[in-house]
Amino acid sequence: xxxxxxxxxxxxxxxxxxxxxxxxxxxxxxxxxxxxxxxxxxxxxxxxxxxxxxxxxxxxxxxxxxxxxxxxxxxxxxxxxxxxxxxxxxxxxxxxxxxxxxxxxxxxxxxxxxxxxxxxxxxxxxxxxxxxxxxxxxxxxxxxxxxxxxxxxxxxxxxx
Amino acid sequence: xxxxxxxxxxxxxxxxxxxxxxxxxxxxxxxxxxxxxxxxxxxxxxxxxxxxxxxxxxxxxxxxxxxxxxxxxxxxxxxxxxxxxxxxxxxxxxxxxxxxxxxxxxxxxxxxxxxxxxxxxxxxxxxxxxxxxxxxxxxxxxxxxxxxxxxxxxxxxxxx
DNA sequence: ACCATATAGACAACGACCTTGTCTATCTTA
DNA sequence: TAAGATAGACAAGGTCGTTGTCTATATGGT
Numbered sequence: 001x002x003x004x005x006x007x008x009x010x011x012x013x014x015x016x017x018x019x020x021x022x023x024x025x026x027x028x029x030x031x032x033x034x035x036x037x038x039x040x041x042x043x044x045x046x047x048x049x050x051x052x053x054x055x056x057x058x059x060x061x062x063x064x065x066x067x068x069x070x071x072x073x074x075x076x077x078x079x080x081x082x083x084x085x086x087x088x089x090x091x092x093x094x095x096x097x098x099x100x101x102x103x104x105x106x107x108x109x110x111x112x113x114x115x116x117x118x119x120x121x122x123x124x125x126x127x128x129x130x131x132x133x134x135x136x137x138x139x140x141x142x143x144x145x146x147x148x149x150x151x152x153x154x155x156x157x158x159x160x
Numbered sequence: 161x162x163x164x165x166x167x168x169x170x171x172x173x174x175x176x177x178x179x180x181x182x183x184x185x186x187x188x189x190x191x192x193x194x195x196x197x198x199x200x201x202x203x204x205x206x207x208x209x210x211x212x213x214x215x216x217x218x219x220x221x222x223x224x225x226x227x228x229x230x231x232x233x234x235x236x237x238x239x240x241x242x243x244x245x246x247x248x249x250x251x252x253x254x255x256x257x258x259x260x261x262x263x264x265x266x267x268x269x270x271x272x273x274x275x276x277x278x279x280x281x282x283x284x285x286x287x288x289x290x291x292x293x294x295x296x297x298x299x300x301x302x303x304x305x306x307x308x309x310x311x312x313x314x315x316x317x318x319x320x
Numbered sequence: 321a322c323c324a325t326a327t328a329g330a331c332a333a334c335g336a337c338c339t340t341g342t343c344t345a346t347c348t349t350a
Numbered sequence: 351t352a353a354g355a356t357a358g359a360c361a362a363g364g365t366c367g368t369t370g371t372c373t374a375t376a377t378g379g380t
Binding site for chain 2 (some may be wrong): 005006007008009010011013014015016017018020021022025042046110113114115116117118121124127128132133135136137139140141142143144145
């Protein structure tokens with residue numbers, strides 16, 4: 001950081017911290033049988049779990065959960081289906097709904113992600129101290145919205 | 161956060177912290193005469209200052225600094241020129257180079273950004289304590305690369 | 321001084337991902 | 351039972367990135 005731009009350091013370090021964790025996560029996931037999984041997908045998996053009804057999640061549900069159009073969500077689902085992470089189903093009570101549920105492959109990715117994040121967290125704790133790391137997360141919770149899931153990150157970053 | 165996804169909280173909070181700061185920055189910048197400025201642009205301004213030669217920065221320079229192709233950097237520069245943030249110049253020693261420099265309007269945006277970030281930082285300090293905030297940045301410095309400027313964030317997030 | 325190589329920039333084609341709009345089928349509700 | 355809402359399919363278009371190609375200009379070895 002140049003000295004004349006001191007104020008930029010906080011946001012920059014937050015972004016870099018996120019990137020470091022996500023990059024290392026996906027390097028390790030690639031080694032563990034998930035080479036095609038993208039940073040976006042973990043968020044999408046969680047949105048699919050949250051947004052779904054009794055018989056699964058539709059593209060329209062997912063679009064609402066992610067803050068994108070149903071068409072965009074539909075294309076994301078097509079990609080995930082091609083990668084074997086979701087599988088189509090149907091809602092017996094509503095013939096319009098084409099639902100999707102996560103496959104065991106997706107749950108495997110989520111479980112491995114959880115383990116890898118815990119390992120990375122352990123490395124951070126070794127570097128900065130367990131108490132300081134706990135304080136960091138606790139403090140970030142105080143300054144961020146409690147239940148944010150509409151990330152829509154890619155577009156947001158340089159949207160019109 | 162659901163309890164079964166505890167490991168996701170650290171990266172998620174880092175991303176949300178970044179988003180909160182950037183969103184509030186740009187809301188305020190919009191009020192202060194920079195309504196068309198995008199999150200990407202602040203990074204680009206800094207890259208233009210860093211990457212440039214004696215007579216300014218070329219699209220090729222900027223592309224290298226940002227980690228994108230010279231064509232993509234050229235389009236970004238066209239946008240910034242249209243918004244009045246950069247102005248073309250030339251290098252008397254090299255007729256190939258079409259250089260660009262930041263305009264006073266861009267420096268105005270950078271100075272206002274600096275001030276707004278300091279205000280936001282002050283709000284965070286009130287919420288979590290000045291010492292804890294300083295500790296957070298210090299700790300993040302220990303776990304992130306010291307001099308990262310190849311953010312290429314939009315593409316990275318859901319690249320192929 | 322000369323020629324091979326590298327680089328800047330312009331232009332074109334294309335791909336990924338998002339958007340809006342439209343259409344039909346199906347569900348819900350007054 | 352009819353009106354309105356919603357799901358999904360399809361098409362067209364925008365933004366932003368990519369690679370490839372071409373010309374003009376520098377640079378460096380001979």
